Amino acid sequence: MLSEVMEHFGLNREFRKSGYYETEHQKQMFKDIKATIYSGHLVALAGIIGCGKTTTLRRLFDVLEKEGKILVSKSLSVDKGRATLQTLIAALFYDLSTDKEIKIPLMGEKRERELRDLIKKGKKPVALFVDEAHDLHHNTLTGLKRLIEVVEDGGGILSVVLAGHPKLKNDLRRSTMEEIGYRVTVFSLEGLVGSQREYDVEQLSLFDLLADEASPVAEVHTSWDRAVEREKNSRTRFAQRSIKPEEVQQELIESDQILGTEQDVEEFVRAACERLNSSLIKQKQGWLLTNPPQCLQSVIGSQSRLLTFTTPAAEKVEYVGRNHPIVEKLARYLLESALENITDPIAARSGLTVTDAVEKRTTLLLLRLRHLLESSKHQDLLAEECLVVGFTNPPSNPIWLAPNEAISLLRTSQPVGDRPLAIKQIEVSELLGRIGELQPDLELFAKERSLALSQSHRRVRAITKEGQIKVKPQLPMDILGVYILQPGQRRTNT
Structure with a gap:
């Protein structure tokens, strides 16, 4: 035939056999994957059978090998279901070692130490490629994440590029895989x-x-x-074709509020770069990043870049969306700095600001909520989101602000005065000592939020004819930030 x-x-x-073809989606994804590899990450490339995962993986491997800026390794193990962390470490030894006779230590401690030293000796980032990764055991995936950290602690950079069926993406979102969530960047391959x-x-x-x-x-x-x-x-291929925009308008609005709009991404990147002494300069077609911050140079290099936060992007202008490596790296760097650097963080987890945006003392809390999504048809998933809440009055009798009001204050409040550092430390310390009094209200917020998410899923799934899910809050929620707004008046020159 x-x-x-x-x-x-x-x-x-x-x-x-006629050659390699890339769609615009694949070209952009290709660039993003290459950028992510420089930062020492787990990279997951997920897609259905026949969409070109293996071809893309081979293409990426060949390009990186030819460029020579990254050392590449590939696992040749056929039975990925039985492949262990030791199997993948062996692949790294075989591909990176320059010795004629390769001896891989049997003891785990010695094996990891020698691999760490081997990667550091190469003086280049290393990328390990693993195809059919959907068959890997979750313990192996967790082990890869820890191996990346071991190499990073030794002064090297190791990234692992996984390719597999959509099951791989779903497995990485399971509640049991929470440990590697912040270390993995998932790309979905759409084929043609x-x-x-x-x-x-x-x-x-x-x-x-x-x-x-x-x-x-x-x-x-x-x-x-x-x-x-x-x-x-045809109305039978995808049930979503019958969806009317007004039916899911509320869900779209809520998604933008949670994930961030293009304007939110722009404000975040500009503010973050300014904090890192690397401001963006407005140009006709976008924003010029002349001197990328040090934390971004492992991802995008040190050369200047012309960026835009809106689509469509002009030719030779790079579009930066909320999943772009620049956004991911900045967010991760600022969060880690806030969590680890308690003396002089770039982004503080607590503070006191004298502002004319409030008429009475107001406290804002940045919360992290976790929800367990249970389904009879699919594996359980753990979802996370951040929420800003605010209140006036003491913690024993709080008067809670409307959600939009709290977010608006966090965004727009500007200092008009200051307080001595010792006074601010006392104020924040006293508030933290009473934070437990807010626990009943915070748990109620978490339950209300889970109920709202459950109702949103129910509305959408009623349209798409999918099965229902249960959304359960995972308590207690985390308090990532505490910010006190003290009323004050702007000084005027007389």
């Missing part, structure tokens, strides 16, 4: 979705077959057009 089709269209070799016609033209052009309207290529295009028309008329 294949030979007859090829003869009819005048082809002398198969499409799969939306680019089938361009792929057709690209591949046929390799055979010099782009001819007149009577040519076999024209027949191919006509067939594509017919298929597109049939798809438009």
Whole structure:
């Protein structure tokens, strides 16, 4: 059958042997993956069978190997279900060692120490590639995350690039995998979705077959057009095609509030870079980052970049969305700094600000909530989100602000005066000593939020005809930040 089709269209070799083709989505994802590898991360490339995961993985491996800026290694183990951390460490030894006879220590402690020294000796970041990673045991995935940290502590950089079915992405979001959540960056490969016609033209052009309207290529295009028309008329392939915008408008609004809009991303990146003494300069087509902060140079290098936070991006202007490595690296760096550096953090977890934005003393809390999503059809998932709440009055009798008011104060409050450091420390210390009095109200917030999420899922799943899920709050919630707003008046010059 294949030979007859090829003869009819005048082809002398198969499409799969005609070269490598990338969609715009794949090109951008390719750049993002390369940038993420420089930071020492678990990178997961997930997609359905046939979408091009293995091809993309090979392409990335070949490009990095050719560039020579990153040392690459590949696990050749066929049975990934039985592959252990020791198996993957062995792959690193075999590919990175320059010795004629490779001896891998049997003792775990010695093996990890020698691998750490081997990577540091190479003086370049290392990327380990693992295909069919959806079969890896969760203990192996956790072990890889810890191995990355061991190498990092020794002054090296190790990233692990995993490719697998959508099961891999789902496994990494399970509640039992919470330990590696902040270390993994997930990319979804969409294959040729939306680019089938361009792929057709690209591949046929390799055979010099782009001819007149009577040519076999024209027949191919006509067939594509017919298929597109049939798809438009079909309501059975995807239930989402029957969804009306107004039916999910509330969910879309809430998603933007939780995940952040383009404006939120822009404000965050600009503020973060300014804190790190690397301001963005406004240009006609975007923002110029002339001197990237030190924490970003392992991801994007030290060269200047022209960025934009809105789409579509102009040519040679890099779009920065909320999943961009720049945003991820800045967020991680600032959070780790706030958690670890208690003397002079870049972003403080607590503080007292004298401001004219309030008329009475107001306290804002930055909370981290966890929700367990239980489904009879799928594995349980652990979801996280941050929430800003605020109150006036003492903690024993708080008067809670509306959610929008609390967020607005956090964003817009500007200092108009100051207090001595010792006074601010006493004020914050006294508040922290009474934070337990807020626990009943905070637990109520968590339960109300889980109920709201459950109702949102119920509305959407009623439209998509999917099964229902249960949303359970995981208590107690974490308090990431405590900020006191003290009323004050702006001084005027007389």
